[in-house]
Amino acid sequence: MRRFWRLVEEPMDSTAVARDTSLEGSSARWPSEIYDAIIRDALGDRILDGHEPLAGHLSAADLLRAYAAARVSRTMDVRERTLQAQGRAWFSIAGAGKEIIGWAFARHLRLSDAKLPYYRDRTLLLCSGVTPEEMFLQTAGALSDPSSGGRQMPSHWGYRKLGVVSQSSPTGSQCISGTGLAEGIVRATKLGVPLDTPWVEDSVVYVSIGDGATAEGEVEEAIREAVRTSAPVIFLIEDDRYAISVPVTWNIPGGDAAALYRHYEQFGALVLQCDGTDPVAADAAAYQAVSYARARNGPVILHALVTRHMSHSSTDTQDQYRTPEELADEAARDPLLRLSKLLRDAGVLDDESEKSLDVGAAKLVSEAAVRAVDAPRPDPDRLLVDVTACDFNDRKRENAPDATGEPVEMRYALNRALKEAMEADERIVVYGEDVADAQFPGLPGKGGVFHVTRGLQFSFPNRVWNSALAEATIIGTAIGHSLAGLLPVVEVQFRDYLHPAWQQLVDEAATMRWRSNGDWTCPMVIRMAYGGYLGGAGALWHSESGVGMLSGIAGIRIVCPSNATDAA
Template sequence: MAAHLDLSAPSTTLTREQRVGLYRTIYAARRIDDKEITGKRQNKVYFQINGVGHEAVQAAAAMVFRPGHDWFFFYYRDRALAYGLGYTAKEMFLGSVGAVDDPASGGRQMPSHWGHKGLNIYTTSSPTGSQFLQAVGAVEAVVRAEQSGLTEALGIHSDEVALVTTGDGTCSQGEFWEAISNAVNLKAPVVFLVEDNGYAISTPSEVQYPGGNVAALVQGYEAHGLLILDEVDGCDPIASYEALKAAADHARARKGPALVRAKVIRPYSHSLSDDEQLYKSKAQREAEAQRDPVVTYAARLVAGGDLSEAQLQMLKEEVQVEIDAAWEEADAAPRPEPGSYYRHLYSEEVDPTSSDFDTEHASGDQATGAKTMIDLINATLKHEMARDPRILVFGEDVADASREEILGEVKGKGGVFKATHGLQKQFGAHRVFNSPLAEATIIGRAIGLSARGLKPVVEIQFFDYIWPAMQQLRDELANIRWRSNGAFKSPMVVRVPIAGYLMGGATYHSQCGESTFTHIPGLRVVCPSTALDAAGLLRTAIRCDDPVLFLEPKHLYRQTHNKGNDPGPDFMIPFGKARTVREGSSLSVITYGNTVHRAVQAAREAEKEGISVEILDLRTLNPYDWAAIERTVKKTHRVIVAHEDTLSWGYGSEIAARIADELFFHLDAPVRRVAAKDTWVAYYPALEDEILPQPKDFLEAYRKLISI
């Protein structure tokens, strides 16, 4: 059963100064909200969402947890919590007006999307629930760093905890349940604070999940170390303090995570775009007003002798002076400069397109013999893990064996394609480990780990199953640096086997879809076609400072035509540098991945007919090598853009459009495309061959283009 602390007696652990300090935080947060609302009506603030009614439990949390020591993953109502930790009224108003000095985002996000590097308040985003897994990863880093001897180097404290907050509605999200499960499994020192005001905008909690009490639904985890503190009066800061202190002490002692469900109110509407009178009765609203901590806790302080009426009034006036002055300063603060929107899209310290990453001239060890792509990926991971102790490798089935006691008697799994085989045996289970079968978990935890200075190199087992992680990839990973105006970053590598030509892969093991990810600003996307390129590009991906989606055409893993010698531990290929696979003069083919070899096969046949085909392998899709494309188009004046994905809305459409736009007068014929049919990939091999582009399709395209 969930724990119920005895909160009937007043706290003896808090001083008068602390009790009054709680009220000051509560009242200041309320007045900041009110000031923002006024600013919105004056059209000086463009969006407002409040934390009204949640202030008491948040003020208590700010007194329990340690800014700059613990880590914080908030949601948008946490104004009092942020203020209590040291986030000033001026800093909040800088966010309200979109000023360049807004510590959360420099005017890039809506107000109340908290972020403060100095306080360890991690950048907050709008998607509800995406913060949970990141919080688990952030404190998972404590144990991983300890085991690798990296705590001092990474500035990690052995007794730190993470506080992650949420409203009751967000507990409907699957990532909440994944995070609880992961935190319990890992005994992660994280406190989940559910600020339950009974509504998700207009939808009451009992519609969200059975019974409307999430604490009652997670009780099965208590046997495994989850401390549950339920029915905490979140409008009573003293009761809230006692509950949160117990939760923090439990987590800090490494007994496991804790969940606190605090019953709060929401006497204002969800936001200024909402009207609660449309779905709350007058009686409900009056009942909420009776619990308002701005009124009830003030009366309690006066009745208990902590403040006189005159002292209470003086406190309120002092707060108002602070807030009015903060507003005036923020209102006059400079706004973002025109053209500044590209700053912090990618790392400004490490440029993976630069010559620093161009060691392609390095020769491999000829004595080793030619290796397959999967072999060189494995070798590169081993080289890099030996070089950098911050690297962690995890995903589904990537370990040799989760049960370490049997490692000596089994060969080891090492991934369904063997890309990570032997890594756990060589580097240990604290650096190479299996994740649950949950893709959002993999990316979310990796974001939290990378926030702490570790370098996750994770695997999504098949591209076809990447979609449960899409929110973490698109709404989180790719924009963390940009949305925080450079305050936070998440450099990591996501390895993903992709694409078809498998003879039986069918609908759910043959998907492409790379254009979905090249469309995402802030995400590097790589797709090698040879073993040597895979080694050089993977090393660059690991050593760069941005998130990288590393697409590995699984059909090419063990082919013989693309083998290469192990180039050694310093071999790198810069992003945005294409490779000329074949020189030609009649026409150019711009492609990547599986279709490179098919274009080459067709080019050999075309040569017999006097058609000289130049083939350019892009190798990286974001960024791509426009200079190389420009050169080849100006050389042959005829061009085909080819990819394995469906023809319509595929990656090649962007390249073809840009060629037509910028190189039109260098073309002697229209830009043509070769791609898959606009359908799914079938199981039966003959149908798969018909759907996916084959050498004969390339040859036919060459003949047609040269005849124009």
């Protein structure tokens, strides 16, 4: 514990980082109108005019905007719990303590940057252009909730127009698709394939998680893959020292998340640590992180030390496992208090003006909540809309195989079909374990353990490649490639080895369309072989169909051809 706070007390020297304005994000231009109005009401019309730095690169106007947005965010956290107590909402998970690091990233990310934020990022979203009312519509489970049409829990963000990709609930599971999206943006740009809205050539990907989620294997897979491919993705670890009730050292050996990733620096990753409650340090770190990824230097891992001023969620009571002393100590390090002190010490705020700001924020939140809570709920008749792109009833009857023409083995028919499809559709990319041909000219090449992809890499050198030996990475990055605008056709070497990718398939890929109310989709084809290995000697782990498990997943279509014609 002592070590942790020593780090917090060593702020980064932000002014030592020279700023290249061509790499700057939205900076002071984040959509701050509603916060500006609160500030002007409280402090007069001229207060936002000055641009002189007051602390680090930040002006009084920047810091006032941070305060107003953070205060709105905190007030929303509290209001959501009140709504639940009143029976007007069902769940709440607060962003309290994470406001300043969120505001800092919103300053430097652009609308065209991808954001895969976890549930604590309320302030990041407010500063990226989501209104309090839009957030409360999700709290209320309203049909007009722009994130999910009332289908998801509160704080499960997703706003296509703002580059916020729909988020699911499993902790850390968005990391691999974040890496895949960063890879996909680079790859599609190189191939000249149009990027999906709202991505552009130099978009970066922001992914955030908590300290506990770093223990998830998929988080490690995502970071390792990003380092391997030099993907322009930023992993922000918002470390509040707890995963629900579990202290950080149970999840992270030694309790220092940045130390876990330092070894990746030798391969081009930037590993940073900052006090995420300090506006100057947070702004400097966010700037550095975004600039590094934007310049295509590689991925960034930023460990931000933050606080948690409310219980984990509305179903948790933190004084059951945290001492009053610890809670009081943390309350004294509240980022809002810190910001208020900075502004008071500089003579920008006093008792009266701070109170007026808080009253303005409370009014905004109150009015938004009142408007949202009575909004109509989803129509049960629409429950099955957007489960998949296809109509459930359009399954074709099986045709008898066409017995005319040249006999061909199924795998070679597949090979030809893939080649034709790739010629016809520039978006198709093919990857998986061993699917590439050979890196040395003159050799026939591998082209898959069943040779289904043989020759494809020779024909389409930049559209076919070997993945790492990691199935969650294959399907998770396929989600990202698909979100970028490509059409991934990936191979899982044997159906039996789908299991490591189960979460990516079931929780991420299969739910994308439904959970976002049709706003986000990630079409892809996953090819898997089963049944035919070594005359039956394959048995367990090389031959099982698993069709029972697969047929129960909503959101995917299973195609199981019995003959070469159908397969192709």
